[in-house]
Amino acid sequence: MNNRRGFTRASALGPIADFVEQRGGNINRVFERVDMPVGILETPDLAVPLQEQFRLLRSAGREIADPFLGARLGRLVRIENLSAFGRWVSRGYTLLDAIDRSNRGLNLYLQTGTTLALFQEQGVARWSIEFHDRGYEGRFQNELLGVSYLIDVVRCFAGRGWTPDLIRVTGTGSNQAGALETIFAAPVLAGCQVSSIEFDAALLQAGNASCRPGMVASRRVEQPGEKVPPEHDELEAITALVSVAMLDGYPKIDWVASKMGMTRRTLQRKIGDHGTTFSRLLAEQLRDKASLLLTGEKVSVTDVAFQLGYGDAAHFSRAFSRWTGMSPRAYQRRR
Structure with missing residues (x-):
């Protein structure tokens, strides 16, 4: 590889x-x-x-x-x-x-x-x-x-x-x-x-010719956004692929393994070398995305569950309670 x-x-x-x-x-x-x-x-x-x-x-x-x-x-x-x-x-x-x-x-x-x-x-x-x-x-x-x-x-x-x-x-x-x-x-x-x-x-x-009214060229060194996964960091690469897979529902380990050019078993071993598991990586990603979605206005728990690839709201609610210690509705009220 x-x-x-x-x-x-x-x-x-x-x-x-x-x-x-x-x-x-x-x-x-x-x-x-x-x-x-x-x-x-x-x-x-x-x-x-x-x-x-x-x-x-x-x-x-x-x-x-x-x-x-x-x-x-x-x-x-x-x-x-x-x-x-x-x-x-x-x-x-x-x-x-x-x-x-x-x-x-x-x-x-x-x-x-x-x-x-x-x-x-x-x-x-x-x-x-x-x-x-x-x-x-x-x-x-x-x-x-x-x-x-x-x-x-x-x-x-x-x-x-x-x-x-x-x-x-x-x-x-x-x-x-x-x-x-x-x-x-x-x-x-x-x-x-x-x-x-x-x-x-x-x-x-040459000076900046493309500045629109109200926009000025800047000498400041600022951070231009979040960093992308480092080129040699396998765990970051796997995590990023899980994020991509979540756009299509509940991520599948075989899909992530194929995109990494590995077998499922090799992927699991690589993740284990970093002291974690695919299930744990996935849970962290699902928790973060669910938390973000639940902050939206007029969004239902059922909608969030379907967006994350769950078959029904009950399964999602149990998983969210396990991740955060509170139900999705309690999280919404707290937010």
């Missing part, structure tokens, strides 16, 4: 649902094909496995027969919509500051399993994006989407009509380069080791 298991925010998929539907595809079918809950599109801050994003982009490309879906979808993305991290980056004082924020904060707050790097030579700046999982299907689509986010960061400082002097991609073949040049409206060099964009290094000192 690849130990470099990256995670990303669901928001990194951008407006994929509208994009697919507008081109005659079915977004539910895209998600069913890779066995992922479509509900992740409604929870943009949720951490999902980066490999699953690769699969989703590949599935979406097949759904609408578009080998360059990542690039076309990328024309619609905006860095400020990329969770709290994206808003923090887009408010950099200069482009260099924004790139520095991106490079330092990416693996903490948005996406692991990925490296951003800035190089300067003879007046040319090259900003690259590299994914550690080099062979997985859908990786190329994700690279094209990632390059689009880099371009949008620069546009916060150079204007919305800006295009790179050169885009490097890992795909091969002149036909790929030609098609991508049409989409990106910029020169494309295919067959490179790492995807990147190149531009005049003087642009690094």
Whole structure:
């Protein structure tokens, strides 16, 4: 199994649902094909496995027969919509500051399993994006989407009509380069080791051009959201997958094991090595989600029970009392 298991925010998929539907595809079918809950599109801050994003982009490309879906979808993305991290980056004082924020904060707050790097030579700046999982299907689509986010960061400082002097991609073949040049409206060099964009290094000192009235660029170093699971932390990865599974009802251990690339027995052993069990992890997640749902206005205990995958309110009420020492209704009254 690849130990470099990256995670990303669901928001990194951008407006994929509208994009697919507008081109005659079915977004539910895209998600069913890779066995992922479509509900992740409604929870943009949720951490999902980066490999699953690769699969989703590949599935979406097949759904609408578009080998360059990542690039076309990328024309619609905006860095400020990329969770709290994206808003923090887009408010950099200069482009260099924004790139520095991106490079330092990416693996903490948005996406692991990925490296951003800035190089300067003879007046040319090259900003690259590299994914550690080099062979997985859908990786190329994700690279094209990632390059689009880099371009949008620069546009916060150079204007919305800006295009790179050169885009490097890992795909091969002149036909790929030609098609991508049409989409990106910029020169494309295919067959490179790492995807990147190149531009005049003087642009690094440009001030923020995208600030709306009442919004100012900031020098402050603030925490841009909650952290994503660390790349090498198996228990955090398992916990994050349980959260994803809860979008489709009561999580199943076999589903989590398959997404981790393990057998059920191996998953149980791995969790045991951390001094806990799958049942305990699941109970903690269910307790936290139930507590959050029960704080909503005019929400019934039965509704919460069904959302969490319970067959009836009685089973859920007994479980909630076991977790918290009080019934769901008592918890609601206390809140």
